[in-house]
Amino acid sequence: MEEERMEEGWKQRTALLLGEEKIERLRRAHVLVVGLGGVGAWAAEMLCRAGVGRMTIVDADTVQPTNINRQLPATRSTLGKPKVEVLAARFLDINPELELRPLTVYLKDENIPALLEAGEYSFIVDAIDTISPKCFLIAEAMRRHLKIVSSMGAGAKSDITQVRFADLWDTYHCGLAKAVRKRLQKMGLKRKLPVVFSTEQADARAVFLAEGEPGKKSTCGTVSYMPATFGCYLAEYVIKRL
Numbered sequence: 001m002e003e004e005r006m007e008e009g010w011k012q013r014t015a016l017l018l019g020e021e022k023i024e025r026l027r028r029a030h031v032l033v034v035g036l037g038g039v040g041a042w043a044a045e046m047l048c049r050a051g052v053g054r055m056t057i058v059d060a061d062t063v064q065p066t067n068i069n070r071q072l073p074a075t076r077s078t079l080g081k082p083k084v085e086v087l088a089a090r091f092l093d094i095n096p097e098l099e100l101r102p103l104t105v106y107l108k109d110e111n112i113p114a115l116l117e118a119g120e121y122s123f124i125v126d127a128i129d130t131i132s133p134k135c136f137l138i139a140e141a142m143r144r145h146l147k148i149v150s151s152m153g154a155g156a157k158s159d160i161t162q163v164r165f166a167d168l169w170d171t172y173h174c175g176l177a178k179a180v181r182k183r184l185q186k187m188g189l190k191r192k193l194p195v196v197f198s199t200e201q202a203d204a205r206a207v208f209l210a211e212g213e214p215g216k217k218s219t220c221g222t223v224s225y226m227p228a229t230f231g232c233y234l235a236e237y238v239i240k241r242l
Contacts, residue, residue: 029122030054036083039151040127041072042231048091054099060106107133126150135183152177152197154227155220156206168193196233
């Protein structure tokens with residue numbers, strides 16, 4: 001009886017705000033979240049807690065000590081474990097009825113089409129932090145007319161009040177956005193792309209050259225709340241449009 005009451009009641013507060021019809025739309029939706037680091041894991045959890053009924057989550061990384069300051073799956077007890085594995089267990093503990101496809105896959109240009117063809121996605125959340133797979137995912141989504149929202153850089157920034165939604169082509173003070181624009185232009189894709197970014201100037205003292213990280217030219221200092229805020233922005237964008 002207690003389990004039945006819990007199953008009926010865990011969405012109650014969301015239903016009070018959004019209404020039963022919108023709750024049902026969320027339940028029928030299938031969202032693909034690619035990248036489960038500082039931004040993507042928080043986006044995925046907010047979607048899960050809102051009642052999205054189907055999710056595919058993709059990330060090849062394991063939890064590292066440097067993740068603990070900001071990443072949802074990162075605790076001392078999860079060090080060395082695949083982020084996808086940690087989050088899959090967590091999300092099913094939140095909603096046992098969630099239809100979840102966890103993929104521990106490092107995305108490369110050549111395997112992105114297969115991923116997009118493997119499901120009918122209501123929305124795609126791009127939280128990848130390496131340029132090549134990020135741009136290829138965006139490009140393939142655009143070519144297939146799939147709905148996608150993308151995160152730009154949260155690193156080396158600390159002013160939460162400067163986080164914004166914008167079209168990619170209207171962003172500024174963001175090195176990642178600049179690199180993505182340049183790559184998409186080379187691919188002949190100057191189309192609108194909704195993104196989350198920060199108008200704050202990056203703190204140059206918090207940026208250093210990356211070593212041993214494929215596809216990344218630099219590594220940035222971060223603070224706990226900034227990537228989480230980006231993730232919540234992404235989740236809001238998707239939830240309101242589903």
